[in-house]
Amino acid sequence: MDSNTPPSSSAAAGSADPSAARRNSKRPKYSRFTQQELPACKPILTPGWVISSFMLVSIVFIPIGVASLLASHNVVEIVDRYDTVCIPESARNDKVNYIQSPGDKTCTRNITVTKHMKKPIYLYYQLDNFYQNHRRYVKSRSDAQLRSNGSADDVSSCEPEDKSNGQPIVPCGLIAWSLFNDTYDFSRNGQQLSLNKKGISWKSDREHKFGKNVFPRNFQNGSLIGGGSLNSSLPLSEQEDLIVWMRTAALPTFRKLYGKIEDDLQANDVIMVTLENRYNTYSFNGKKKLVLSTASWLGGKNDFLGIAYLTVGGLCLFLAMVFTILYLVKPRQLGDPSYLSWNRNPGWQ
Known part of the structure; x- marks a missing residue:
C-alpha cells in the first residue's frame, strides 16, 4: 500500500482524542453518594431484637396509659343541659x-x-x-x-x-x-x-x-x-x-371557657x-349545656389518650408474647439456606 494513501474514516475515528469521548458522555460524575456507597446502618431484625422492641414499647406505654386514665378519672365534671x-x-x-x-x-x-371540687373550677358552655x-x-x-x-x-x-x-x-x-x-x-x-x-x-x-x-x-x-x-x-x-x-x-360539639370559680366546692x-x-x-x-369541671396535670376529663396508650401497649405486649412462644416452640436458624425456594424445591425450573 502506498504510504501516501490517506487513512480511512474508521482509522480516523479510532485515533480520536479519548478525552473528547469522555466529554460527550452522559454518564454522571462518579461519587460515593450517587453510587450509594456511603456507610449505612442495615439492622437485621432478629427475633431477639423484635421481641425486645415490642416489650420496650409495652413497658413504656402501659404505665403512661394507666396514669392518664387515673388523671382523667380524678377530674370532677358536672354537665347540666338547660336549653329545653x-x-x-x-x-x-x-x-x-x-x-x-x-x-x-x-x-x-x-x-x-x-x-369535692378543688379550685379553680372551670366553667364552660357547651x-x-x-x-x-x-x-x-x-x-x-x-x-x-x-x-x-x-x-x-x-x-x-x-x-x-x-x-x-x-x-x-x-x-x-x-x-x-x-x-x-x-x-x-x-x-x-x-x-x-x-x-x-x-x-x-x-x-x-x-x-x-x-x-x-x-x-x-x-x-x-x-x-x-x-x-x-x-x-x-x-x-x-x-x-x-x-x-x-x-x-x-x-x-360541631365544642366547649368554650366562660370563667373560673375561685372557691372549693x-x-x-x-x-x-x-x-x-x-x-x-x-x-x-x-x-346548650353548662359544664363545671376541675383539671388535672393532663387537662380536663378525657379518657381517649389513656385508652390509646393502653391499646398500643397491650397490643405490643401480646405480640411480644406470641413471638416469644413461636421462637421457643419452633426455633429456626437465622439465614438458614434450606428455606430458599430453590433448595426447598430442587426440581423447580
Whole structure:
C-alpha cells in the first residue's frame, strides 16, 4: 500500500482524542453518594431484637396509659343541659318564637356537687350541632381590623355583616355577630360565688390578634341581632368572651371557657345557677349545656389518650408474647439456606 494513501474514516475515528469521548458522555460524575456507597446502618431484625422492641414499647406505654386514665378519672365534671328545661311549658311547641321575642329569659337551675371540687373550677358552655367550621362562617372576619384601628374599613371579607347604615362594623363578620350571650350567676347557701373572667383566653390572642386601641363600633346595630353585645369603652384585647368565641371550633360539639370559680366546692353542695337563656340554638336543633369541671396535670376529663396508650401497649405486649412462644416452640436458624425456594424445591425450573 502506498504510504501516501490517506487513512480511512474508521482509522480516523479510532485515533480520536479519548478525552473528547469522555466529554460527550452522559454518564454522571462518579461519587460515593450517587453510587450509594456511603456507610449505612442495615439492622437485621432478629427475633431477639423484635421481641425486645415490642416489650420496650409495652413497658413504656402501659404505665403512661394507666396514669392518664387515673388523671382523667380524678377530674370532677358536672354537665347540666338547660336549653329545653329553661323554656316555659306553654312555649315548648314554638321555641324559636320564644327565644326571638323580647322579654325576661331568666332561668334557675340547682346543681348538686357529687364530689369535692378543688379550685379553680372551670366553667364552660357547651354547644352541640353548631358548625363553627363552616367555610363561609370561618371566612367572615377581618383579622387586620381586629389588630389595628387603622384597618377599621377593611371589611371586604365580612359579608353580610360588614356595614350598618353605611358605616363599617367593628368587629365585623358572622363570627363576632353570633357571639354567645347566655349569662350565668352562681350562689351557694345564699352567698354569691365570685366568677373570675380574667385570663380565660389565650395570651397570644390577647397580645397579638386583638388590638389594644381597637374599640367596638357600630356593633349589633342592624335589624337582626345575632348574639351578645360588647362594651364600647373597652378595647377588643380586654373583651375575653369575644376572644374565646372568635377562636372557632373544628367540631360541631365544642366547649368554650366562660370563667373560673375561685372557691372549693364540697360534696353535696347545692349550687344555684341563675342564667339568662337568650342564645338561639333552637333554629338549628342545637343543644346548650353548662359544664363545671376541675383539671388535672393532663387537662380536663378525657379518657381517649389513656385508652390509646393502653391499646398500643397491650397490643405490643401480646405480640411480644406470641413471638416469644413461636421462637421457643419452633426455633429456626437465622439465614438458614434450606428455606430458599430453590433448595426447598430442587426440581423447580
